[in-house]
Amino acid sequence: MQEKTLLKKGKLKKRSSVSYSHWGYFFILPFFIIYIIFSLIPLLSTFYYSFFENYRIGLTEVGPNFVGWANYKKVIFETEVPRFAINTFVIWIIGFIPQIMFALLLAVWFTSNRLSLKGQQFFKTVIYMPNLIMASAFAMLFFTLFSDAGPVNQILVSLNFADKPIRFLTQTITTRGLIAIMNFLMWFGNTTLLLMAGIMGIDQSLFDAAYIDGASSSKTFFKVTLPLLKPIFVYTLMTSMIGGIQMFDVPQILTNGKGTPDRTSETLIMYLNNHLTSKNYGMAGALSVLIFIVTAFFGIFVYKTLMKENSIIGGKN
C-alpha cells in the first residue's frame, strides 16, 4: 500500500534504477572539446578567411580586407591549380591500382581456408612494416637511393642495365613513378589488413557452398568474395582517395618542395604549402575550401554510385 503511494508520487521509481547513461556523455566530452577547439573552429575560420585579402610582406601584415569571391576567382582562373589537381590524381591512381590489386590478392590468399598459408603472422607484419616508417624518412631514403650517384644507379651501371646513371628525379615519369611506388609500398599492407577483415566477415558457409557447387577459385572470387566485400572495398577506395588528394609529404621531400621537373609532381597540398612563405591566409583558405568541396563531392559520388544496388549486402545479412 505504502509502496503504491510512493510510486504514484514518483519517488521510489527514480531510486530503484539509477541511470548511468549520462556518464557516457562525460566520457566522450574530451574528444568533442578537443575536436571543437582544434578542428571545428579552424575549419570554420578557414571558410571565413577565404573571403579576405590577408598576407604578410616581411613582418608587416596586409589586411584582412574583405574581398568577396576574389580569392576563389584567382585560384580557379589565374593559377595552375587545375594542373596540380591533375598531377595529384595521376600520381594517386598509378599508386592506387597496384595497391588495391596486391592487397586484394594477398587478402584472398591469407584468408583462404584451402590454401591455409604458413607463416601468415610473419608476412602480415612484414607487409605492414613500411607504413611504420615516417613518410618523410621514407622519401629521404628514396631520394638517396635514386639520386644520380646513388646505389640504384651504381647497381644499374655495374650490371650493364644502363650505360650511364639514370637521372630519375629530372624526368616526369620516373619522379611520379617513384612517388607512386612509395605510396604503394606504404599503404598496401594497411589495405590488405582492411580487406582481410572484410573477407573474414563474410559467412564461411557461402564459400563452402560455392566449393561444393564446383565453382572455380576465380569464380568464387568474382561472384562471392567481391560482391560481399563491396562495403569494405568502397571504404578503402574512399579513404585512399581522400589520402590521395591530401598527398604532400612524400613528393615534398622527394622533390625538395619544388615539384620538379616543371612542377609535374607538384600536388595540391604542396601548392597550398607555398602560400606559407607570405602567410597568405586568403588564398590558402580559398584553395582549402575548394579542396574540401571537391573531396566531399568525390566521396559522395563514389559512395552513391558503388552502393546503389544490392543494399541488403551491406546490411545485417
Added chain:
Amino acid sequence: MKRFILILLSLVTLSSMVFAAGTQETAEKEEGKVFNIYCWNTEFQDRFTDYFEAKGLVPEGVTVNWIITPNADNAYQNKLDEALLAQDSASDDQKVDIFLVEADYALKYVDTPYALDVINDVGLTEDDISGMYQYTKDIMTDSKGNLKGLSWQACPGGFIYRRSIAKDVLGTDVPEEVQAKLNSWDKFNAVAKTAKSKGYYMLSGYDDAFRVFSDNAETPWVDANGKITISDSIENWIEQTKTYTDMGYNNKANLWSAESWAGAAEDGKVLGYFGPGWFIDFCLAPAVLDDPEGPKTMGNGSYGDWGLCKGPQGFSWGGTWICVAEGSDNLELAKSLLYTMTCDEETLVAIAKDMGDFTNNVESMEEVANSDYKNDFLGGQNHISMFLDSATSIDRSTMGPYDQGMTESIQAAFADYFNGTVTKQQAYNNFYTDVMEKYPNLSK
C-alpha cells in the same frame, strides 16, 4: 587497454594546457635564465662554443637554448617571424634573445623594431665597431641610421680549385699562375673546354657559379614599384650554365647535394667551386675528408689538395649577422656576446687562424694576411691575403629582402631548362609563378 590509452591521451592534452598556462608568470628584473638563440645551422653554434662559452663568458645558471631551423624553403624565417611577432606575449624565458640573419633576407629585419640598435639599445660603442668592414655595417643600417646587427665575418669569395686537377689541366697549381689563366669569363670557358677534354668537370653543377653572377647584378630583384626584374648578369648565368650543361662542362649536380660533394672527394673530377671563407671551412673541408673522424691533414681524402684564386669576377656570398631581439631579458649577455664574437680582435684572429673564416676586422685581416699563417686545407696557402682586396670592394647595394626566395625559385625553375625538360620561356614563366606565390605583393 585502448580505453586506458585514450584516458592517458586526454589527460596529457589537458595537463599540457594547464601547464602551458602556468608558465606565463616569473617576471624578474635581473637577467633572464634562458638565452634563446635562433639560427639555421651549427656554424655560429660551433663558434659560440669555442670562443664564447669556452672562455666562461656564459654566466652561472643561464641556459643557452638553440632553436635551429634550416634555411631552405623559408622554414627558418617562418619560425623566426612567428616567434618575433609573439615576442610581446611570450614569457621571459620564451622570448627570442638573439637571432641570426643571412644576407639573402637580412633587409627584411633591418628596418623593423624587432632588432635592437647595437649602439643605443645594446650599449656597444662606436669605437668597438670601428674596425669592421664598412659593407657589413651598411647592410644592417636602417633608414634612420641605426645599426641593427653585427657580423663576425666578411664574405669575399673566390674560386677554390683542386691542385692536382689544375696541374693536369693548366700545368700549374700556383694560385697566381692559375689566376692568370682564369681571370676572365672567356679564359674560364676555354679552360672548361680543356678540362672536359681531359675528363674533368670545370664546375660541379648548375648553381655553382650563380652567386658570382647574382652578386654582380646591376639591378635589384625587385624595383621600387614591386616589379620583378631579371638583371643581365642573371641572364648571363642562364646562358653560361646552359652551354656548360650541354657541352658537359659541369657534373649536373645540385648545390649542397651528395653528388656535388662527391665531385670534391679524392676520386672526384671537379676542377673547382666558387665560395667565400665560410664555404671553405664549414662546407667544403668537412665534405672532402675520407675519414670524417680522422686527422685533418693531407692524405685524408682530398684535404690539402686545394688552392684559392680570385677567379674571373670578384664576388661575395652570404654572411651572417647577429641581431639582438627587442624584448630580450638578457641584454648584458647579448652585449658581451656581440662584443666578443664581432668586435674582439683576439677572437676574430683566432677564428680566422683556426677555422679559415675571413673575419670582420680590417686590421686583423691585414695582420693575418701578412703573418706566416698557413691554411692546411688549401695546401698551406695564406688565403686571407687572397681575399683582402675583394673584401674592401664588396658592394651590396642591389641587395633586397626577397633575395632568398628569388634565388631558390630561379635555380629551381631553370634546373628544368638546363635538364632540357622545359623551354627557356616556360622556365621564366615557372619562375614568375613561383615567386608570385611566395610574394603576392610583387608583379611581373
